[in-house]
Amino acid sequence: MTRKEWLDDDAGPVVRPFALIGGRARSSGDDLDLIALITTTGANPRDRADISPEQAHILELAAETSSVADIASDLNLALGVVRVLLGDLQDQGLVRVRPPAQVAPLPSARILKEVINGLRAL
Amino acid sequence: MAFAPSDEPVALKILVAGGFGVGKTTLVGAISEIRPLRTEEVLSDRGVGVDDLDGVETKTTTTVAMDFGRITIREGLVVYLFGTPGQERFWFMWDELSYGALGAVVLADTRRLTDCFPSIDYFEQRGTPFIVAVNCFDGAERYEPDDVRIALDLDPDLPVLLCDVRRRASAKVVLVTLVEHALKTLTATQR
Ligand SMILES: Nc1nc2c(ncn2[C@@H]2O[C@H](COP(=O)(O)OP(=O)(O)O)[C@@H](O)[C@H]2O)c(=O)[nH]1
Ligand SMILES: [Mg+2]
Numbered sequence: 566m567t568r569k570e571w572l573d574d575d576a577g578p579v580v581r582p583f584a585l586i587g588g589r590a591r592s593s594g595d596d597l598d599l600i601a602l603i604t605t606t607g608a609n610p611r612d613r614a615d616i617s618p619e620q621a622h623i624l625e626l627a628a629e630t631s632s633v634a635d636i637a638s639d640l641n642l643a644l645g646v647v648r649v650l651l652g653d654l655q656d657q658g659l660v661r662v663r664p665p666a667q668v669a670p671l672p673s674a675r676i677l678k679e680v681i682n683g684l685r686a687l
Numbered sequence: 688m689a690f691a692p693s694d695e696p697v698a699l700k701i702l703v704a705g706g707f708g709v710g711k712t713t714l715v716g717a718i719s720e721i722r723p724l725r726t727e728e729v730l731s732d733r734g735v736g737v738d739d740l741d742g743v744e745t746k747t748t749t750t751v752a753m754d755f756g757r758i759t760i761r762e763g764l765v766v767y768l769f770g771t772p773g774q775e776r777f778w779f780m781w782d783e784l785s786y787g788a789l790g791a792v793v794l795a796d797t798r799r800l801t802d803c804f805p806s807i808d809y810f811e812q813r814g815t816p817f818i819v820a821v822n823c824f825d826g827a828e829r830y831e832p833d834d835v836r837i838a839l840d841l842d843p844d845l846p847v848l849l850c851d852v853r854r855r856a857s858a859k860v861v862l863v864t865l866v867e868h869a870l871k872t873l874t875a876t877q878r
Pocket of ligand 2: 711712754
């Protein structure tokens with residue numbers, strides 16, 4: 566199952582986002598930061614039927630840690646939809662979320678120096 | 688989960704702000720792998736009465752494209768660039784975008800200098816480290832960075848530089864200047 570069966574680059578998602586997330590307005594994923602990092606916990610879904618194809622794709626991407634924005638971009642879905650899908654995965658214990666404040670309350674001087682050198686070397 | 692905290696992946700966020708047409712999208716594209724990203728804009732029907740007790744407010748959403756780029760410094764250290772949408776109706780996104788941001792590049796065009804005032808005010812108020820990069824358009828009169836600093840009433844230690852965002856080398860200098868400024872701000876507050 567490739568994403569091409571589900572998504573059409575030109576026409577946008579074939580499945581209407583509203584349908585993807587069951588028309589819900591609120592979700593535990595609503596406040597996920599754009600650069601919050603998502604990693605799979607390694608747990609298996611209790612029932613494969615609970616997982617939509619988009620969520621299965623998210624689990625693949627998050628196997629190696631991915632940000633919310635990267636996931637939205639890779640799935641070609643709008644951020645709000647991705648947040649809902651991620652919230653559900655988090656509720657099911659399938660992904661771990663690290664908000665930026667937890668990742669780097671204030672990035673350390675060491676990290677910033679690394680970024681400066683990295684940018685210069687681009 | 689045997690990773691020490693320092694081994695955990697780090698994601699950093701840099702914002703690119705400034706008025707419409709100043710070169711935000713061009714800057715992000717010049718320096719990073721640009722990626723498609725869309726967010727929803729809720730166009731709620733406020734006029735249709737305030738009777739939303741049942742929670743079924745009539746809402747229409749449209750999706751808007753955002754500037755989004757990523758620069759991989761090394762495995763486990765990624766810098767994300769986000770363009771802040773210029774128009775006023777997108778203010779709702781700014782708080783979210785600037786939360787936890789390492790810093791911001793405010794792009795300015797000397798022909799329309801006032802366009803960058805809202806961005807400067809915003810980052811000043813939020814305490815987000817920022818620099819001002821004057822994008823030199825062909826045919827626009829050239830000003831010295833200090834003239835721009837005075838015109839914008841900026842702090843003497845706030846970096847102001849001239850750039851051409853179409854050129855990768857120039858875009859690189861802009862980002863390096865910002866991160867150096869963020870580093871200086873960080874070490875100053877830790878003292
Ligand atoms: N001559 C010149 N044109 C530029 C420069 N930067 C951007 N442009 C052009 O100005 C237009 C607006 O730039 P864009 O990056 O889309 O602005 P944005 O609205 O801030 O994202 C585009 O057609 C760019 O090609 C520049 O430094 N010099
Ligand atoms: Mg643009």
